[in-house]
Amino acid sequence: MKKMLLILFVGFLESISASADPLGYDSIFCFGDSLSDTGNFLRTGAIAFPVIGKLPYGETFFRHATGRCSDGRLVVDFFAEAYGLPYVQPYLAVAKEGKFEHGVNFAVAGATALDSKFFYDQQIGAILWTNNSLSIQLGWFKKVKSTLCTTHQDCANYFKKSLFLVGEIGGNDYNYPFFVGGTIKQVKAMVPLVVGAVASTIQDLIGEGAVELVVPGNYPLGCSAVYLTLFQTPDKNAYDEHGCLKAYNAFAKFHNSQLKLAIEELRQKYPETKIIYADNYGAAKKILHTPKHYGIEERLVACCGGGGPFNFNNSARCGHIGSTACPDPSRHANWDGIHLTEAAYRHIAMGLINGPFTFPSLTHSPTHDF
Ligand SMILES: *[C@@H]1O[C@H](CO)[C@@H](O)[C@H](O)[C@H]1NC(C)=O
Numbered sequence: 001m002k003k004m005l006l007i008l009f010v011g012f013l014e015s016i017s018a019s020a021d022p023l024g025y026d027s028i029f030c031f032g033d034s035l036s037d038t039g040n041f042l043r044t045g046a047i048a049f050p051v052i053g054k055l056p057y058g059e060t061f062f063r064h065a066t067g068r069c070s071d072g073r074l075v076v077d078f079f080a081e082a083y084g085l086p087y088v089q090p091y092l093a094v095a096k097e098g099k100f101e102h103g104v105n106f107a108v109a110g111a112t113a114l115d116s117k118f119f120y121d122q123q124i125g126a127i128l129w130t131n132n133s134l135s136i137q138l139g140w141f142k143k144v145k146s147t148l149c150t151t152h153q154d155c156a157n158y159f160k161k162s163l164f165l166v167g168e169i170g171g172n173d174y175n176y177p178f179f180v181g182g183t184i185k186q187v188k189a190m191v192p193l194v195v196g197a198v199a200s201t202i203q204d205l206i207g208e209g210a211v212e213l214v215v216p217g218n219y220p221l222g223c224s225a226v227y228l229t230l231f232q233t234p235d236k237n238a239y240d241e242h243g244c245l246k247a248y249n250a251f252a253k254f255h256n257s258q259l260k261l262a263i264e265e266l267r268q269k270y271p272e273t274k275i276i277y278a279d280n281y282g283a284a285k286k287i288l289h290t291p292k293h294y295g296i297e298e299r300l301v302a303c304c305g306g307g308g309p310f311n312f313n314n315s316a317r318c319g320h321i322g323s324t325a326c327p328d329p330s331r332h333a334n335w336d337g338i339h340l341t342e343a344a345y346r347h348i349a350m351g352l353i354n355g356p357f358t359f360p361s362l363t364h365s366p367t368h369d370f
């Protein structure tokens, strides 16, 4: 009798673990740029930034470079862990095998929300790392979708347990013009276009069957080592009490406020969906304000780089000759001047998944520790 119970119990557990967790998400579909890319850019063969294909990128968790622009895991990886899902595979790695059942990651490092034509028309196309903008990523999603479900009802059933991460995207649309000397006033004029591109993608995804979407805003650009280095000024009034450049933070906030307005409009239009704003800005700012609480000692100085006050040196970027990585990346918020460390991404992911930085909060609570 005892033995029989045991067998029954084991059988019960097996059937639970074999089927998807009823309390969580079954799949994650992710769109974006280097903040979320888990290996697409590397597989495009573009050579603009090949150092992400070797150590010290990836040194912390994977122990080898994966194409992630960090020492370890990204926010999207922590989302997967939290919901007991496998890491979201880069589209270009799995496209041929068609293994999409737990979702796919379409994010590409360097990607923009606007199509590359926009940047070519502005004469700055040559500096783009990739042409795989948000609309190209949406096209990839449509191909994947055709292998997952066919009828409208079929697709609705499939995607009702999917989480769509739409961004962060748009940061590069601003980085490129800022890095070639665009003024804040000039770049600000692009914000409605960028937000419009994100909003139109959300609308398309809803049309394809998405019901729960997380739309992250921009990080505090003025606290980023690359901005602090390129736009360094002797004017003390340009900095806030945390040493961040006020004007660039205000710019990021402006983008975020426009994005929130667009999201609100979409919520009115599609009341049967859940469009969640993810406050990356607030989550990152909290780490910068109380770094000790997160075990972080260096808030602004990059872990990996080739010298200078913020350890960002454009002639010796992380991974290039002349750069070194710090011994313990978990004590830094910034990894390579542009991207954050795994430690920072983990705290940001916690702030989004457990709250309070998602509005409204996610439907499901995490099912696993992360
Ligand atoms: C993007 O497309 C343009 C032509 O439209 C091409 O010249 C360029 O090489 C492409 N860039 C990349 C990074 O693939």
Ligand SMILES: *[C@@H]1O[C@H](CO)[C@@H](O)[C@H](O)[C@H]1NC(C)=O
Residues within 6 Å of the ligand: 306, 307, 308, 309, 313, 314, 315, 316, 321, 322
């Ligand atoms: C930046 O890197 C170059 C090339 O390695 C080096 O010559 C220069 O001294 C570095 N600048 C700083 C501020 O460390």
